[in-house]
Amino acid sequence: MPFEYLDHEADIGLEATGATLEETLRDGVRGLLALLVDPETVEPKEAVTIEASGEDPASLFVALLNAVLATVDLQRMFFRDFEVTRLERVDGHWVVEGRLYGEPIDLSRHAVEIEVKAATYGGLLGEQTDKGWRLRCVLDL
């Protein structure tokens, strides 16, 4: 499964697995987007570029998820999908750049689910497995 939600009493765990780090980051973001709003109700009309960095894949994952949450507020948009356009190590830091696809918030059409306050370092994991990558964190709801 590209992403999976994990039971947590107060919040929710999000885990993404994939063959490459790019793919895993993408699927993690997809998992986050699907928590906020039913992606089927969002049209991918516009693209917004976002960037995040972290000292390792785990903190990169959290920073990327938080960049998505900030973008929802700053652009007042909901998103249906995400793709990674750049992933590299610069001066010992991981940097990811990607594009979110969505449209301005229209509460009459978009089926909102729940607000995610932030991605946290709780239950944090970023590991390379024999099948690829596994990223995990707790989202504060």
Next chain:
Amino acid sequence: MSTSLKIRKVHDYLFEIPPHGKMRVPARLYLDERSLRELVESQSSDEWNAVRQLENVACLPGIVKAAMAMADVHPGYGFPIGGVAAFDPKEGGVISVAGVGFDINCGVRCLRTHLTRSDIAGKEEKLADTLYEVIPAGLGSTGELKLSTKEIDRVLREGARYVVRLGYGREDDLEFVEEHGCLSDADPSVVSHTAKQRQMAQVGTLGSGNHYVEVQVVDQIYNARAAEAFGLEVGQIVVMLHTGSRALGHQIGTDYLPFLEKATKKYGIEVPDRELVCAPIESPEGQQYFRAVMAGANCAFANRQVLAHLVRQAFWKALRVPDTAIETLYEVAHNTVKWEVHEVDGERRRLLVHRKGSTRAFGPGRPELPERYRAVGQPVLVGGTMGTASYILVGTEQGMRETFGTALHGAGRAKSRRQAKRQYPADRIIEQLRKQGILVRAHGKASISEEAPGAYKDVEHVVEVMCNAGIVARVARLRPIVCLKG
């Protein structure tokens, strides 16, 4: 779980885990045997286990006396929810993001009205619809107050006072808000532009998840003297609102997590969980985060002040109740970090107290309390669920001695959100509550099923445990009538 073997019973409502491994102090849990067993056995995951989280907090530098958990304890991130920990700067004490959480200064305001149950009989639907219409709630909603970044800076510096000046509520509200709705150490210059920008349209919004506005009726009084001081009588209508610092607070947490991680390494602090990153309180990094948190806290004060005003507007619109008939009983937060003076082993010490999902619950005589309540103690606001009672309790001397004047903040979750979603379809919950005479309005269906009464512990039981432990005492029980969710 191996931890259960090391737990020592102090008395019927308090258990202690003596320090082991890297723990500097014991971990203490205000629970009875039944709830301890449930907590230990029913953890959703070993990765986020409330008992282990409490033990981890006990490992942090400069922690004083014990890491403590209230009866509503459940897993959080880093700190357990329902936790309190105090740190001494003279002993290398730290400040931690996880001890405050991302929803900085999330809390509850209780409004006392001059109405009785019979005054709103037959008008509940209208009141529910009007609250739904007047109060922006749910993901993507925006407030009527659109602020520039300069004005946001004033919110961050002046808190609730600033929005009162803009016409949201009254000066006399502030007397009954913790810290009078404004923390003076706030510094907007250490809050990112992103945080401020995210907040521009969110002042005066409720949010979603466990945030709510609830119209309730006082159905029982337990302590006549305290009830009189708090202005409460059986049959009276009160309104509780629960929300926090919105996107601004969330972004401060987001910005400072990697910032404090660097500090943790710089000062060579060993943390058992990466979420527990922290900095010595007196280091430049610790001070900067503290000033940012104070700014976030002021934003939450302002937010609840605007929402209190909107509640008054809704009562006027629906029932023609004048705003003078709705007064602030009290407002107190449960995601905080504050300087407080406490007596520890006969010595008065200035400590930095982190409360994560636990409420300040000061006993009688404390100078921080409004004069009207000082002789009886601080009102402690405990939110139940949509279908169960909420409580107004009062802080005690014993609480001051044992828990740094801290008590529970709610019922505490028992089931995960995913379990609740599977088990409690929103439509069925709405119908069940309607049959119990409780009207629910919600913007997102997830807020209903995930917050279903069955997803929580029994509020009656958790309140009983804290009262039997002597940390708080009952004043009034409140029953829900109308509930607005995000």
